[in-house]
Amino acid sequence: MLTTQDKLSNYLLIEFVQRLQTGEALLKDSTENVLEVVGILKSYGIVLDAYSQNLMYIAEHQFLQFFPFFKYFNGDVSWKKLFRHIWHNRINFEYAEYCLKSMMWHGGGGLDAYLDSNEFQAIAQAVIAAKFKNNPLVNILNQLFPDALTEQLRVSAYYSGLGQFWRVMSDIFLDLSDRYDQGKITSIPQIVDLIKAGLVSNALNPITYSIKIDGKVWEILPKSVGLTFLPDTAVPYVEAVFFRGTPFLGVVSYNAQAYQIPPDQSRFQYGALYADPLPIGSAGIPPTLLMQDMRHYLPEYLHKIYRNSRRGEDDLLIQICLSFQKSMFCVTTATILGLLPYPLDTQDISEQQANRMNLEKWMKRLQNSQLLEINK
Amino acid sequence: MLSTLIFLQLLGAAVVGFYPSAISGKLARFISLSFAIANFLWTVFLVIQFNPVESGQQLTETLPWIDALGLNYSLGIDGLSLPLLVLNGLLICLAICSSDQDIQRPKFYYSLILLLSAGVTGAFLAQNLLLFFLFYELELIPLYLLIAIWGGQKRGYAATKFLIYTAFSGIAILASFLGMVWLSRSSSFSLEDLHLSALPLTTQLLLLGGILVGFGIKIPLIPFHTWLPDAHVEASTPISVLLAGILLKLGTYGLLRFGMNLLPTAWAYLAPWLAVWAVISVLYGASCAIAQTDMKKMVAYSSVGHMGYILLAAAAATPLSVLGCVMQMVSHGLISALLFLLVGIVYKKTGSRDLEVLRGLLNPQRGLPIVGSMMILGVMASAGTPGMVGFISEFIVFRGSFPVFPVQTLLSMIGTGLTAVYFLILVNRAFFGRLSAQVIDLPRVYWSEQTPALILALLILFFGIQPNWLIHWSQPTIAAMVYTPNLLATSSSGKDLQQNLETPDIHIKIHQSHF
Numbered sequence: 001m002l003t004t005q006d007k008l009s010n011y012l013l014i015e016f017v018q019r020l021q022t023g024e025a026l027l028k029d030s031t032e033n034v035l036e037v038v039g040i041l042k043s044y045g046i047v048l049d050a051y052s053q054n055l056m057y058i059a060e061h062q063f064l065q066f067f068p069f070f071k072y073f074n075g076d077v078s079w080k081k082l083f084r085h086i087w088h089n090r091i092n093f094e095y096a097e098y099c100l101k102s103m104m105w106h107g108g109g110g111l112d113a114y115l116d117s118n119e120f121q122a123i124a125q126a127v128i129a130a131k132f133k134n135n136p137l138v139n140i141l142n143q144l145f146p147d148a149l150t151e152q153l154r155v156s157a158y159y160s161g162l163g164q165f166w167r168v169m170s171d172i173f174l175d176l177s178d179r180y181d182q183g184k185i186t187s188i189p190q191i192v193d194l195i196k197a198g199l200v201s202n203a204l205n206p207i208t209y210s211i212k213i214d215g216k217v218w219e220i221l222p223k224s225v226g227l228t229f230l231p232d233t234a235v236p237y238v239e240a241v242f243f244r245g246t247p248f249l250g251v252v253s254y255n256a257q258a259y260q261i262p263p264d265q266s267r268f269q270y271g272a273l274y275a276d277p278l279p280i281g282s283a284g285i286p287p288t289l290l291m292q293d294m295r296h297y298l299p300e301y302l303h304k305i306y307r308n309s310r311r312g313e314d315d316l317l318i319q320i321c322l323s324f325q326k327s328m329f330c331v332t333t334a335t336i337l338g339l340l341p342y343p344l345d346t347q348d349i350s351e352q353q354a355n356r357m358n359l360e361k362w363m364k365r366l367q368n369s370q371l372l373e374i375n376k
Numbered sequence: 377m378l379s380t381l382i383f384l385q386l387l388g389a390a391v392v393g394f395y396p397s398a399i400s401g402k403l404a405r406f407i408s409l410s411f412a413i414a415n416f417l418w419t420v421f422l423v424i425q426f427n428p429v430e431s432g433q434q435l436t437e438t439l440p441w442i443d444a445l446g447l448n449y450s451l452g453i454d455g456l457s458l459p460l461l462v463l464n465g466l467l468i469c470l471a472i473c474s475s476d477q478d479i480q481r482p483k484f485y486y487s488l489i490l491l492l493s494a495g496v497t498g499a500f501l502a503q504n505l506l507l508f509f510l511f512y513e514l515e516l517i518p519l520y521l522l523i524a525i526w527g528g529q530k531r532g533y534a535a536t537k538f539l540i541y542t543a544f545s546g547i548a549i550l551a552s553f554l555g556m557v558w559l560s561r562s563s564s565f566s567l568e569d570l571h572l573s574a575l576p577l578t579t580q581l582l583l584l585g586g587i588l589v590g591f592g593i594k595i596p597l598i599p600f601h602t603w604l605p606d607a608h609v610e611a612s613t614p615i616s617v618l619l620a621g622i623l624l625k626l627g628t629y630g631l632l633r634f635g636m637n638l639l640p641t642a643w644a645y646l647a648p649w650l651a652v653w654a655v656i657s658v659l660y661g662a663s664c665a666i667a668q669t670d671m672k673k674m675v676a677y678s679s680v681g682h683m684g685y686i687l688l689a690a691a692a693a694t695p696l697s698v699l700g701c702v703m704q705m706v707s708h709g710l711i712s713a714l715l716f717l718l719v720g721i722v723y724k725k726t727g728s729r730d731l732e733v734l735r736g737l738l739n740p741q742r743g744l745p746i747v748g749s750m751m752i753l754g755v756m757a758s759a760g761t762p763g764m765v766g767f768i769s770e771f772i773v774f775r776g777s778f779p780v781f782p783v784q785t786l787l788s789m790i791g792t793g794l795t796a797v798y799f800l801i802l803v804n805r806a807f808f809g810r811l812s813a814q815v816i817d818l819p820r821v822y823w824s825e826q827t828p829a830l831i832l833a834l835l836i837l838f839f840g841i842q843p844n845w846l847i848h849w850s851q852p853t854i855a856a857m858v859y860t861p862n863l864l865a866t867s868s869s870g871k872d873l874q875q876n877l878e879t880p881d882i883h884i885k886i887h888q889s890h891f
Binding site for chain 1 (some may be wrong): 736739741742797810811817818819820
């Protein structure tokens with residue numbers, strides 16, 4: 001039976017599919033939206049840069065550490081930094097780890113597949129043996145529980161993979177901001193095009209990960225495996241963080257025993273595109289941490305808009321979250337368009353049909369998202 | 377010294393009301409607030425002068441006025457009126473602070489508030505029945521106008537209803553006062569000249585009936601309560617604060633001062649029925665509160681319920697229970713004032729008090745988090761959560777009343793549980809959950825708006841932790857009031873009294889049998 005809700009959803013679905021087909025974005029084009037998206041992506045770019053550096057540091061210097069107390073210090077441990085950390089006047093690197101865990105949990109892409117391969121396990125065991133060659137206790141434990149330390153190396157590989165992915169994204173967003181400041185970006189479709197171009201130009205960047213033990217370099221993700229930026233990190237990231245997310249670790253949690261969580265992980269809708277910005281936190285990765293980080297790097301033109309809003313800075317985190325969600329729909333648009341089976345401007349009817357079906361699939365997934373809210 | 381309290385406020389009312397030119401709401405508020413603060417500071421000075429060890433009237437002032445009528449200007453203060461006087465001084469300041477600075481006709485508004493305060497102060501200080509009545513009636517006029525002019529949509533209806541009820545209240549009280557003086561052949565309306573113990577019990581019961589009806593309307597007790605929810609709903613926030621915080625206390629003060637204190641034999645005789653009346657008030661008020669969807673109406677019905685505790689404690693008339701009366705008056709004054717202030721802020725910011733509409737107001741960024749936190753504190757205090765003044769007062773009331781009226785006390789304690797029920801409904805609906813769509817974009821709450829509530833919240837906590845600072849002012853007065861032979865008879869059964877209906881000194885016999 002077709003309900004009113006279904007009809008409405010279908011109507012919206014068609015509307016947004018048509019919008020994408022005509023080169024528009026999921027977010028409607030307006031001067032305010034451009035300003036908000038660019039401004040928030042600038043602060044996001046700065047934060048991602050910090051996240052990326054820390055993830056790479058942890059991957060390269062804190063691997064197989066049982067107690068990485070100072071993993072957020074990037075090797076620069078001092079009393080000043082320690083007090084600053086305890087005082088919480090710092091970047092919330094935990095957010096990056098939540099994203100990483102979400103990616104690991106949902107898997108997908110070549111990186112995840114490779115980390116489950118025998119080839120990786122062989123390399124991992126060799127690395128573990130090298131790392132703990134003078135530690136018989138750990139060697140015995142490794143013999144008894146061979147998956148434990150291997151899993152730790154998998155996590156390290158994800159640290160590196162996400163770090164490399166965010167390195168690229170940070171550069172794209174900061175480049176976008178520079179271009180906006182130069183007056184070269186004036187519309188949402190231009191933003192989407194720039195992000196898409198960035199994704200496409202970096203699509204085949206190799207994802208590699210190597211560590212050094214006693215001067216010897218160990219290739220954990222060798223270039224020969226052929227892991228690349230777009231299919232092996234970007235797409236799994238978008239899937240895990242934007243779409244699926246996690247039904248816990250937030251203010252609102254869901255009860256699996258009450259069947260509030262779908263048994264099939266692919267049907268999860270707890271990602272950033274679905275998060276309700278109002279209850280600060282919401283389900284999934286707590287956006288609060290990210291919002292708190294971004295508030296330090298807001299460009300003045302955006303901060304001024306927030307200050308002049310009805311609640312001023314009282315609801316700054318919510319306003320940042322709303323803007324961030326808008327920007328994420330732009331990134332999603334770029335990803336969707338980037339992953340179309342055929343060029344958007346193809347004249348071939350069958351290719352147009354295939355594109356349309358592809359877009360409809362995406363839009364069906366976005367039916368419960370905040371898509372309508374951000375376009376109000 | 378006591379006259380200063382009255383005349384300072386009358387002067388303030390005159391200065392604001394007759395200010396030679398048109399003034400802004402802000403200036404009118406500033407002037408009236410200055411007078412209110414001066415009044416409060418003077419009250420604090422009187423508190424310092426007050427000797428808490430003495431039980432009788434202190435700092436008395438007497439001036440002859442109309443001797444032919446037996447009316448003299450006689451003022452005094454004791455442990456019963458002192459806490460209420462301080463409460464009045466504080467709440468007037470807070471009510472003026474929380475008044476809208478852009479209010480229409482500010483000169484008239486603020487002069488009425490100061491006039492109202494002068495009337496209430498005079499009533500608490502009066503040591504002459506007729507003088508009390510004059511002040512009691514004086515506060516009705518400004519209150520009627522404050523509701524009728526600055527009230528909500530149905531303000532005319534609510535104000536008229538209030539006026540009719542309180543007019544009847546005045547008639548009943550005046551009739552009783554006249555009866556007391558004439559039947560006792562007293563030379564004046566002065567409290568110290570009245571010797572009513574010689575009156576037959578039936579006469580005393582008749583006089584007490586008038587007092588109970590008169591002040592029962594003011595408190596209000598079931599079934600005289602129907603004016604209160606309407607008045608509260610239609611009155612603006614500061615007026616609701618004054619109405620619940622201090623004006624209702626005139627009723628309970630009158631019951632204690634002129635009912636329990638002047639007619640102890642009749643009081644003792646009626647006490648079991650008064651306790652039953654109290655139980656009905658408590659349970660009916662709480663039940664009605666549960667059924668409300670308007671936050672303000674819920675708090676108003678809560679007042680009806682909570683004032684019932686005072687009647688219960690007064691009926692028991694033990695030293696502890698009467699002390700509980702005073703504590704409950706102050707406690708209810710602080711808590712209900714806080715709740716009305718907070719409901720007022722919610723209404724001002726959201727445009728609604730409807731529990732079907734409001735949701736998630738505790739949202740830390742988009743909602744009213746501080747208001748919500750104080751609301752939770754207020755409802756906890758009202759429900760008698762330990763650590764807050766509501767617990768202390770209710771505990772003393774129950775502890776003091778239980779030995780005399782165990783069944784009624786236990787039934788009244790159900791009211792405390794019901795308070796938790798309806799206030800949890802309020803908090804759960806309006807403050808928890810996700811912000812509803814209608815209130816998703818609320819304006820910010822300024823500190824100036826929530827400071828009055830914050831002061832009350834702090835006092836509720838302070839007196840909850842350190843109740844002795846409140847109790848020790850009243851203990852000697854209460855002890856003197858209760859340790860009369862008459863009131864100790866309260867614990868005897870009504871049957872004994874019935875048998876000795878025509879023997880006015882029955883109480884003495886019973887008193888002797890106690891020892």
